[in-house]
Amino acid sequence: MTDAMIDHVKQNTAMLEGFLTDAVNSFGRGSVLSKIEALRADNADVDDLSESEAAHAARVLTCLSTLTVLSEDVANLKRVETFPGTQEAITLANAVHQARAKGHSQAEIEETLNGILASPVFTAHPTEMRRASVVEREYDITQFLSSYERTTRASERKALEEDLFRAVALLFNTRLNRPERITVADEIQNSLGAVRRAILPALVELYGDWNREIELEGELPNVLKLGSWIGGDRDGHPHVDDTTMNYAFHNQAKLVLDFYFQQLDKLDIELTLSEELAPVTDALLELARKSSDTNVHRVDEPYRRAITFIKTRLASTWQAILKLPHPLASPLAGAYETSENFVRDLLIIRDSLIEYGGKRLVGRTLKSTIQIARSCGFHLLSLDMRQNSAVHERVIAELFAQQVTGAVHVAADGRLGSGAGERGA
Numbered sequence: 001m002t003d004a005m006i007d008h009v010k011q012n013t014a015m016l017e018g019f020l021t022d023a024v025n026s027f028g029r030g031s032v033l034s035k036i037e038a039l040r041a042d043n044a045d046v047d048d049l050s051e052s053e054a055a056h057a058a059r060v061l062t063c064l065s066t067l068t069v070l071s072e073d074v075a076n077l078k079r080v081e082t083f084p085g086t087q088e089a090i091t092l093a094n095a096v097h098q099a100r101a102k103g104h105s106q107a108e109i110e111e112t113l114n115g116i117l118a119s120p121v122f123t124a125h126p127t128e129m130r131r132a133s134v135v136e137r138e139y140d141i142t143q144f145l146s147s148y149e150r151t152t153r154a155s156e157r158k159a160l161e162e163d164l165f166r167a168v169a170l171l172f173n174t175r176l177n178r179p180e181r182i183t184v185a186d187e188i189q190n191s192l193g194a195v196r197r198a199i200l201p202a203l204v205e206l207y208g209d210w211n212r213e214i215e216l217e218g219e220l221p222n223v224l225k226l227g228s229w230i231g232g233d234r235d236g237h238p239h240v241d242d243t244t245m246n247y248a249f250h251n252q253a254k255l256v257l258d259f260y261f262q263q264l265d266k267l268d269i270e271l272t273l274s275e276e277l278a279p280v281t282d283a284l285l286e287l288a289r290k291s292s293d294t295n296v297h298r299v300d301e302p303y304r305r306a307i308t309f310i311k312t313r314l315a316s317t318w319q320a321i322l323k324l325p326h327p328l329a330s331p332l333a334g335a336y337e338t339s340e341n342f343v344r345d346l347l348i349i350r351d352s353l354i355e356y357g358g359k360r361l362v363g364r365t366l367k368s369t370i371q372i373a374r375s376c377g378f379h380l381l382s383l384d385m386r387q388n389s390a391v392h393e394r395v396i397a398e399l400f401a402q403q404v405t406g407a408v409h410v411a412a413d414g415r416l417g418s419g420a421g422e423r424g425a
Contacts, residue, residue: 005078009071012145016067016168019161023169024060032056063172070138074145092223093213106217114221121227121384122194124187131178132190137171139197184237184244187230192255195380199226200259200372207371208364222374228252228381235386248383253321256380257314260342263369264311270365271303271349284352287345292330303349309333310345317342321378339377346370 024033035049036057049057081090088094099109144167148160178186203224210220231248234240273280280288280302287306298304315328316335336342346369353361 005075009068009075012071012074012149013068015161016071016141016145016164017064019165019168020060020063020067020172022165023172026169027173029056029060032060036060059172059176062176063168066138066171067141067168070141070145074142074149077146092210096214110216110218110221113216113223116221116223117225118223119225119227119382122191122230122381123228123233124182124191124230131175132186132193133174134171134176135190135193136197137167137174140167141171184231184239185247188244188248188251191228191230192251195226196255196259203372203375204364204368207368211364211367211371220371222371225375226381227384229384229386232383233386234391235388245383245385248381249379250322252380252383253378254318256376256378257318257321260314260369260373261311263365264307264314266365267349267369268304268307268311270363271307271353272301273303274300275302276300279356281348281352281355283348287348290333292332303352306345306349310342313345314342317378336378339373342378343370343373346373 021033024030032053035053039046039057046054082088083090083094083098088098096109096113099112141164144160144163148157148164151157151160182190206224207220214220228248231240231244284306285302287309288302291305291309292312293305293308311328312330312333313336315326316330316333318324318326319329320335346366350362350366350370353366
């Protein structure tokens, strides 16, 4: 971190510390601040604090430490790593541009991209004591501070200062630790909260950038797939079993299906093309024909009717996977058997837009929805099944024992002879 960045961190930390001071005073705990200052100046002894003062002093100091770390995190977001000997940021798009500049063919580039797979894997630990509520407050502060640094409008900066004060005050008055050890269900919900809040929006933005900046003749491959241990890590964890695994899959599916519904709602608002003005493909017309949308104002809007049909099928998929009713489900539109079938319907919309309007008509919403559906399917995260090697050894030993026993019985029957028994063993 450069000296300029360090100075910037100090400025932001001082601003957040000022908001914390205001919050502490607002809640009638100002006397604790003077006690802390006395401790810092070696003019007081910790033993002089009452139990209540010590508890609030610890809370203030913990919040100060957190706010300093958040200031550093926001500053680090501005750090850009560059390729050696260049000023180009290390990004996938710039790597492709460099490959082209060095004479690599389009086929070579696409073959390389198809061979790339990055899989960020969520992990958790049962000793994690931070509550999701605290993580949410920290996330709010980070977002507000990032926005504060980007804007130059005085009115907007003033509004963000108010947002920051409120977020800091809420953090100060939120219980920091859990009263009991975190459960596997808590771990699952915490990780999915991060996915919903930050990871999926980041994927939408990232795939949007790649689709715009990387020019390929074929489809942009799925170079990212999300993974998780949480709910499937049985290696020494006595509370992870088939129940937690099903809980993880259920909640992951619900999150990603909710995301698809939100994306389809956006597309419904965007794709208001009239058939009288813009032709469509036969495949798109067939999707629209299957729709139960009888709104007279959409008679000439096949894209919106097709989206309604897709939403109906997705609602039936919701019911099939989650075993929960959905208001949009209809027996006339069956569930998608696979996420590939869902993608196929989205591609019908995309291909029709391209054929009668060109690639620029497709838009980021549809592109990113297709890409994330290809990457995340209806499961969102691939779940690693981790198990202690001793358990694998017992299972394999049992399988071998059963196979040997079965082979002996076959040989005793005389139907296959002793050679069969040897092969079976």
